[in-house]
Amino acid sequence: MDIWILLGLLAVWNGIVFGFYAVDKYKAVHHLWRIPEKVLLLLAVFAGGVGALVAGQVVHHKTRKWYFWLAWLVGLVVDFILIILIFHLL
Template sequence: MTVQQLISLALLIWNLVVFVIYGLDKGKARKQAYRIPEKTLMAMAIFFGGLGAWAGGHFFHHKTQKLYFKLAWLLGLAVDILVIYYLWR
């Protein structure tokens, strides 16, 4: 496996983890249990988890009304796209 493939796989796995975390937080919100801090969710999105955060937000209907989350998702998506672009160009 090449370095590009390994980094792409790690990026994919990280985005899946972020997607699941958004689902877990939505479940906690429904049960009124201890929540994952918003700063953590946004940091996960910005640092290579934009696609997973965006997909998780929309799939679980979680944090979709908050503009600052949409901006974090957009920034995270841009980071993901730039990483993939520079890896495979």
């Protein structure tokens, strides 16, 4: 598989994670049914760290909770490991 396809998939995944955080922020502001925190945390940890961190900063969502910062950091590490693996294995 081409390196750029894999990097593109990682970027799309992070965009999807960003979308989940943005939708949850919208729902929070409008007092609607929310996306469970466990889902947001798992999305961040499973290679969505960049999207989650950017969403947290752009839409100011979940930035006061330490465990979200931890999940974002773990997700960033996973993202960087995947990028390194993509470039070294292909």
